[in-house]
Each structure stands twice: as C-alpha cells, then as structure tokens.
Amino acid sequence: MDASPSRALRKTVTAAALVCCAALAAGCTESVGPARPEAAVATGAAVPTAAADLQSRFQQVIRDVLPSVVQIQASHDLGSGVVFDDRGHIVTNAHVVGSEKTFKVTTAHTEEPLTASLVYSYPEQDLAVIKLDKVPDGLKPARFGDSGKVEVGQLVLAMGSPLGLSSSVTQGIVSATGRTVSENGGGGTGATIANMVQTSAAINPGNSGGALVDLDGRVIGIPTLAAADPALGGSAAPGIGFAIPASMVRTIAEQIVKHGKVVDSGRAALGITARTVVDAGYRPAGVAVVTVHGGGAADRAGLRAGDVITEVGGRPVTTLTSLAEALATAEPGQRTTVTYQRAGARRTAQVTLGEQ
Incomplete structure (x- = not known):
C-alpha cells in the first residue's frame, strides 16, 4: 500500500521498516466478516457448530466494543481513539494528535462530529489523551485488559477508521508479545516502545489509536504501527502490525487524566543528550555524550x-x-553496566538508571 502524501510515517523495528497509521492514504481494507449461517443454509450447506459459535462471538464483541471506538480528525490527519471514561476522555496515539490542540471526533452514536481538546500528549510512549468538550448521552468507555495475560495465538479484532472508513473491523491473532519497537522519525514521535503486541490483524492508515480487542471484549492494545518491507520500496508487509500494550496505555492515560501530565513514566534514562557517531567507514559506531544532566544517572556514574x-x-x-532500545527494556533504579570509550581507551561504569 502506498503511503499517504499528507503525512505517512516511516518506522523501524530493528531491521524492519514500519509505517505509522495515522494519516489517510489511498487503498482499501477488509472488514471482518465470517460467512453468515443463513447464507450457508440458503445454498444447502451445513454450518459447523464451532464456526457458527465463533462467528456469533465475533459479532457480540463487535457490538459491545465498537461503540467505544471513535474517529479523530485533525486538520490534515485522521486516526482513531478509544473512550477511556464516561467524562469524555479519549486515549489515542501522540502521532495522531501531532502538534494540534483541537479536534473533531465522531462517535458511534453521533452523526455530526463533536469537538474535543488536547489534555496532554506524551510522545515518548506515543500516547495522548483528548477530551470531548461536551459529553454525549450514551458514551461508552472501553474495558481494558491485562497485557500480561495476552498469549501468542490468541484471536483478536482490530477496530478503528482505516483509510477513513469509520467503524471498521479486521481480525487476526496475536503473533508475538514483548516486541521492542523503534519509530524512525519521518513525521512520527521517534519513540522506542517496549513490550508491544504483534498482531496479524490488518493495521492500515487511520487505525492508529484504535482498539486491539480480545474475544472477551477487552482492549489489549492500541494499534500504532504496521510493518513495511524496505525491499519492496516500503510497501506494506501484510500481517505484521504492532499495538501498545493495554497496561501501559492505562497507566499513562490515568496519570494524564488525574494530573494533566505524565508524572511517573516508568521509562529508564541515563540523563544525557547524545548523538550517533560513525567510524572511518561511515558506519555507526556508538553514541557520543554531548551533555550530561547534573545529578542524573550518567553524572553520578562519572560519565562526561x-x-x-x-x-x-x-x-x-x-x-x-x-x-x-537498550533502555526501553530496563527500569528506573535498575543497576547496569555501561561500556564507553574515552580518549581511545575502553572503560566501564556501573550506572543506576534514572527516569525519563
């Protein structure tokens, strides 16, 4: 699928390129739709009980959860969001809101878009919360699941507004858990996010900020990225998408709702500003410390x-x-070894990590 000329986002998972899914792009997506039992009966074919039960389960989850998934329209970009509480707070991706402060939101029960304002954007985790200026009757908050209980092979549904097609649903499985995914900039937030859920459910532009849902109707993640194959000129790699785990979404959103900002990120940091350096062959060879924040982890360990x-x-x-990526898998307060070069000599330091 071609990237949106308005603001397609390119991202990488180590060697793989990723496409961020906030902007509207040309293309199409398939909605979930197992064969209807009545259609099979009309043709004289028997419907296996297990298949009919699974279809019924899918349809019930869609009826329960889709009203909690909204479409978010910024001035140039379009994405999705999930109703977080009955006060009108909606959680989405930071790259969906970008630098804007006001938005138009279409819910499952409103024909005309509602207005909403930014509460806080946290690009470091690619999450943001906006709030409806007026809460409509019947606004239904989503139920969030426990990311620690998500298992590979679990059936999931992705709900959102891919390519501007509101209230769309795709289906797949959890392909992997615990992925550390790095955004590569290009219009994105540049975040490195740990413990992401990988899914085969189709994630297209506009799905960002929506819901990845289990068959108990719980949101287990916020779809954020879809993979692209650099060997194919950045074309979408089907069946490889990533969602921010629900436990992290809930932790960050609760802080934003309560404090108006993130007060406890849970993200480890060295307390430096730095840049990539290259060797004589122009290959990346390390990260040079540009400044050391006074009193930070690196400062206390003697780095300069x-x-x-x-x-x-x-x-x-x-x-x-x-x-x-190395810091994303660590925790504040954790003690770790940092190896570095100073004046051509190799050194090591024991560092107690700070918080970002």
Missing part, C-alpha cells in the same frame, strides 16, 4: 561529555535508536 557509549547492559550500542 565526549565519552562514546558502545554497550549498555551487555547490549551493543551503535546508534541512538539502539541505545533507546
């Missing part, structure tokens, strides 16, 4: 400007992205 970090916790560090 000019040091070149090459490993964190035994993981090679060659770029800012690989440094972010």
Whole structure:
C-alpha cells in the first residue's frame, strides 16, 4: 500500500521498516466478516457448530466494543481513539494528535462530529489523551485488559477508521508479545516502545489509536504501527502490525487524566543528550555524550561529555535508536553496566538508571 502524501510515517523495528497509521492514504481494507449461517443454509450447506459459535462471538464483541471506538480528525490527519471514561476522555496515539490542540471526533452514536481538546500528549510512549468538550448521552468507555495475560495465538479484532472508513473491523491473532519497537522519525514521535503486541490483524492508515480487542471484549492494545518491507520500496508487509500494550496505555492515560501530565513514566534514562557517531567507514559506531544532566544517572556514574557509549547492559550500542532500545527494556533504579570509550581507551561504569 502506498503511503499517504499528507503525512505517512516511516518506522523501524530493528531491521524492519514500519509505517505509522495515522494519516489517510489511498487503498482499501477488509472488514471482518465470517460467512453468515443463513447464507450457508440458503445454498444447502451445513454450518459447523464451532464456526457458527465463533462467528456469533465475533459479532457480540463487535457490538459491545465498537461503540467505544471513535474517529479523530485533525486538520490534515485522521486516526482513531478509544473512550477511556464516561467524562469524555479519549486515549489515542501522540502521532495522531501531532502538534494540534483541537479536534473533531465522531462517535458511534453521533452523526455530526463533536469537538474535543488536547489534555496532554506524551510522545515518548506515543500516547495522548483528548477530551470531548461536551459529553454525549450514551458514551461508552472501553474495558481494558491485562497485557500480561495476552498469549501468542490468541484471536483478536482490530477496530478503528482505516483509510477513513469509520467503524471498521479486521481480525487476526496475536503473533508475538514483548516486541521492542523503534519509530524512525519521518513525521512520527521517534519513540522506542517496549513490550508491544504483534498482531496479524490488518493495521492500515487511520487505525492508529484504535482498539486491539480480545474475544472477551477487552482492549489489549492500541494499534500504532504496521510493518513495511524496505525491499519492496516500503510497501506494506501484510500481517505484521504492532499495538501498545493495554497496561501501559492505562497507566499513562490515568496519570494524564488525574494530573494533566505524565508524572511517573516508568521509562529508564541515563540523563544525557547524545548523538550517533560513525567510524572511518561511515558506519555507526556508538553514541557520543554531548551533555550530561547534573545529578542524573550518567553524572553520578562519572560519565562526561565526549565519552562514546558502545554497550549498555551487555547490549551493543551503535546508534541512538539502539541505545533507546537498550533502555526501553530496563527500569528506573535498575543497576547496569555501561561500556564507553574515552580518549581511545575502553572503560566501564556501573550506572543506576534514572527516569525519563
């Protein structure tokens, strides 16, 4: 699928490229729709009980959850959101809201778009919360599940507004869990996000910020990225999408609703600003410390400007992205080993990580 000329976002999962799904793009998507039992009866074919039961389960989940999924329209981009509470708070991706402060929101029970305002955007986790200026009757908050209980092979449904087609549903399975995914900029937030849920459910432009749902009707993730194959010129790689886990979504959204900002990120940090450096062959060779934040983790461990970090916790560090990925799997307060070069000499330091 071609990327949107308005603002298609390119992202990478280590070697794989990713496409962020906030902007409207040319193309199409399939809605979920197992064969209807009455259609089979009309042709004289018997409908297996198990298939009919699964279809009924799908349809019930869609009826229960779809009213909690909204379409969000910014001035140039379009995405999805999930109703977080009955006060009109809606959680979505930070890249859906971008730098804008006001939005038009279409819910399942409103014909005309409602207005909403930004509460807070947290690009570091690619999450944001907006709030409806007027809460309509019947607004239904979603139920969020426990990401720790999500299993590979679990059937899931992705709900949102892919390509502007509101209230669309696709189906698939959980393909993997615990993925650390790095956005590569290009209009995105540049976030590195740990513990993402990988799914085969189709994730298209406009799905970002919507709901990845289990068959108990619980949101287990917020669809955020779809993979693209660099070998095919960035074309979409079918069946590879990623969702921010529901437990992280709930943690961040609850802080934003309560405090108007994120007060406890849970994200580890060294307390530095840095840049990628290259070797004589122009290959990425490490991360050079540009400044050390006073009192931060690196400062306490004795690192200083000019040091070149090459490993964190035994993981090679060659770029800012690989440094972010190493830190994304760690926790604030965790003690780890940082290997670095200073004046051509290899050194190590024991660092107690701070919080981003």
